[in-house]
Amino acid sequence: MTVLILTSEEDVTADMVVLRLGEAGVPVVRLDPADLTNGVALSGEYVRGACRGHLSVGGRLVSMDGLRSVWVRRPGTPAARAAQPSAWLTEESSQALYGMLRCGDARWMNHPDAARRARHKPWQLGLAQRSGLAVPATLITTFPQAAREFAERFPDLVVKPVSGAHPQEPPRSVPTSRVAPDTDFTAVAYGPTLLQRRIAKRADIRLTVVGDTLLAARKPADPDAHPDDVDVRFAPSVAPWLPADVPARVTEGVLRYMAGAELAYGAFDFAEDADGVWWFLECNQSGQFGFVEMDTGQPIAATIAKWLAGHVPTGGGCGRGERGAPS
Secondary structure (H helix, E strand, O other), X not given: OEEEEEEOOOOHHHHHHHHHHHHOOXXXXXXXXHHEOOOEEEEEEEEOOXXXXXXXXXXXXXXXXXXXXXXXXXXXXOOOOOOOOOHHHHHHHHHHHXXXXXXXXXXXXXXXXXXXXXXXXXXXXXXXXXXXXXXXXXXXXXXXXXXXXXXXXOOOEXXXXXXXXXXXXXXXXXXXXXXXXXXXXXXXXXXXXEEEEOOOEEEEEEEEEEOXXXXXXXXXXXXOOOOOOOOOOOOOOOOOOEEEOOOHHHHHHHHHHHHHHOOOEEEEEEEEEOOOOEEXXXXXXXXXXXXXXXXXXXXXXXXXXXXXXXXXXXXXXXXXOEEEXXX
16 A cells, blocks of 8 residues: 655655655655646546546556555645646646545545645634634734724734745745834735734744644744844744643644644644743644754654554555556
């Protein structure tokens, strides 16, 4: 039984898991949907109540019924590297690939439907609240007056994108920034703006969740840091990430969040305040973990590999086995 990893060719995070799967003797196929019709082929037959599906990748013909799990890591846009790419070909290729994979019994990390929903930050904030996690006061608005009133109630604010990375090629991360006290919120009318109460943090927390395994890392904040250095990704690094224990209340809330989101993997970001409260900032359903594993030595890649290798589907589906692709 094979593990299928959907990701780009250059993905060091996926490389770490492939290495662990190889050490465990688990067959792995790595595929970038961007290569469909240009090095990657697929076929699915639905006849007399049964289906048989196959993928051809790098000279290997893999039965979709022979997949134990599918890791949707960071796949490219389907058929983006085809000889004649088009929006139509992308949609056709996406429907074909993900539709066929949905027919099988393999389990997902994460299922495309759950992953798509989990990307929405407003939805994340609502689910985090319902799960019992502490969430900073937040406003998402295109009403300038609403922004002004929110700033009066919470004078110390940060602003961050609603959607995450800017959709350029390659995607560009947009930093969380502190809002100046005299900010004019007129421009809010031209696009949704996310304002959030700034947490005076004593540490950043990255909590990686794989199934029901929680691996937390903590980076102490620099006590001499400038108050405007609010985004750990862009602030000067003065301390490594260190392993951390997860408070019981956070553990319960995070597991409720994962169940509600129907996720098998999540990378949570928290801000720890002076009282030790972990404030939920976001959950990236495909977040990187290599930098945490390098600093802490936590076996995140091995834990993911174990999850991917741990389930062998049974029952019907789309063909069996794996063999060399026909020439």
